[in-house]
Amino acid sequence: xxxxxxxxxxxxxxxxxxxxxxxxxxxxxxxxxxxxxxxxxxxxxxxxxxxxxxxxxxxxxxxxxxxxxxxxxxxxxxxxxxxxxxxxxxxxxxxxxxxxxxxxxxxxxxxxxxxxxxxxxxxxxxxxxxxxxxxxxxxxxxxxxxxxxxxxxxxxxxxxxxxxxxxxxxxxxxxxxxxxxxxxxxxxxxxxxxxxxxxxxxxxxxxxxxxxxxxxxxxxxxxxxxxxxxxxxxxxxxxxxxxxxxxxxxxxxxxxxxxxxxxxxxxxxxxxxxxxxxxxxxxxxxxxxxxxxxxxxxxxxxxxxxxxxxxxxxxxxxxx
Ligand code: VAH
Numbered sequence: 001x002x003x004x005x006x007x008x009x010x011x012x013x014x015x016x017x018x019x020x021x022x023x024x025x026x027x028x029x030x031x032x033x034x035x036x037x038x039x040x041x042x043x044x045x046x047x048x049x050x051x052x053x054x055x056x057x058x059x060x061x062x063x064x065x066x067x068x069x070x071x072x073x074x075x076x077x078x079x080x081x082x083x084x085x086x087x088x089x090x091x092x093x094x095x096x097x098x099x100x101x102x103x104x105x106x107x108x109x110x111x112x113x114x115x116x117x118x119x120x121x122x123x124x125x126x127x128x129x130x131x132x133x134x135x136x137x138x139x140x141x142x143x144x145x146x147x148x149x150x151x152x153x154x155x156x157x158x159x160x161x162x163x164x165x166x167x168x169x170x171x172x173x174x175x176x177x178x179x180x181x182x183x184x185x186x187x188x189x190x191x192x193x194x195x196x197x198x199x200x201x202x203x204x205x206x207x208x209x210x211x212x213x214x215x216x217x218x219x220x221x222x223x224x225x226x227x228x229x230x231x232x233x234x235x236x237x238x239x240x241x242x243x244x245x246x247x248x249x250x251x252x253x254x255x256x257x258x259x260x261x262x263x264x265x266x267x268x269x270x271x272x273x274x275x276x277x278x279x280x281x282x283x284x285x286x287x288x289x290x291x292x293x294x295x296x297x298x299x300x301x302x303x304x305x306x307x308x309x310x311x312x313x314x315x316x317x318x319x320x
Contacts, residue, residue: 001111001226003029005069007054007101008076009043010034013115013169013218015177017073018043020219031067035076054097057104064104071226074101074114080142081272082181087141094145095152102156102164111163113226114153116238118170118211119183120146123278130280132240132287139278153237165225166238167288170211172218173303175310183275187212187251191307194255194262195315202248203269209281211242214298214306221294228292235287243296244303245282254304 004021008014009032019042021030032043033052043049050063054076064072076097083090098114105112121130122138136147146168153164171184179185186204193200204210213221221241252264288294298306 001025001071003031003067003069004071004073005031005033005064005067006073006075007033007052007060007097008074009049010036010038010041010177011075012079012172012174012177012179012182013215014075015043016174016215017075017219017222019046020223022047024223031063031069033063054100055093057100060100061104061107064108064110069108069110071111072101072105072113073222074098074112077145078142079180079182080117080119080140080275081183083142083145084140084271084275090141090145094142095148098149098152102152102162105162105164106156106160111165111226112153112156113165113222114149114237116146116150116166116168117142118168118242118279118283119143119275120150120168120238121278121280121283125280127281130240130283132235132284140275142275143278150237157236163230164236165228165233166236167221167225167241168238168283169218170213170242170283172213172215173307174215175307175314176215183272183279184210184212186248190248190251190255190264191304191311192315194259195308195311198259198261199263199265200252201265201267203267203272204248204276205268205273206249206266207247208273208276209245209247210276210279211245211283213241213243213296214303217243217296217298221288221296224294225288225292232291234291239288239291239294240283240285241288241294242283242285243298244300246300250300251304254300255308257301258304258308
């Protein structure tokens with residue numbers, strides 16, 4: 001990875017991945033792109049930044065050529081709940097963007113990363129210890145996009161030799177960029193509300209387990225997979241990865257270790273609850289461990305300690 005083009009750079013993963021890549025590979029080596037132009041964003045100010053709508057194949061190709069990129073990290077996508085509200089837009093953006101990015105990778109012989117998700121599983125998938133190769137019949141537009149995306153990445157690898165790599169991310173938790181339109185967002189919002197209100201009304205029902213991961217582990221997983229020896233990779237898209245599985249009451253209990261009077265109540269959103277119930281409770285990441293040494297550092301309690309500390313100082317800075 002010498003010159004890396006990142007799409008969706010101002011999104012949930014991109015906001016942190018770009019900074020992390022710039023630290024490791026050099027600021028000028030990471031070309032951040034997003035559909036939005038925000039002048040004062042740290043990503044816009046800390047290295048090359050270009051406005052890019054990923055459905056514009058021509059501009060994507062031009063930018064990749066201009067910066068002589070050898071790696072594409074394609075992150076631009078609508079998340080699960082937004083995709084359910086706007087399914088046709090999700091299809092056009094998620095699939096159109098992906099095929100454009102894969103085409104640029106094929107034409108310019110780039111290494112390629114795009115995230116899949118536990119959303120690629122569905123109600124008929126085994127719920128526990130969900131395997132690397134298992135039933136994938138999702139019932140959401142986001143899931144349909146993710147399965148089609150996984151297959152498309154496999155296709156580009158086998159048919160054209162594009163070095164495609166990917167992971168099935170669980171819900172990602174971070175104090176930097178707020179997620180937008182995901183089903184797992186409650187596990188981020190809860191920390192903000194715990195600090196600001198000492199109370200949170202959860203839209204996911206008590207007892208609903210989903211896999212989760214703290215963002216530093218997710219960033220490390222992306223870099224480790226991209227740096228892995230290609231001959232050891234049995235899967236080209238996408239490896240199951242997870243750090244923990246919990247339900248809303250577990251996060252509330254972890255927060256109460258630090259904020260004892262924190263109160264949790266529930267007002268379940270039927271749309272996001274249905275999406276959450278269609279996903280596994282806990283997936284199995286053995287293949288990722290075996291093939292490229294996937295590991296994580298943060299469990300629920302370590303993540304909660306760090307989230308609360310980092311968010312507190314972030315929110316304090318905003319006030320002052
Ligand atoms: C979403 N955060 O809810 C994403 C993710 C596992 C879920 O893909 O859409």
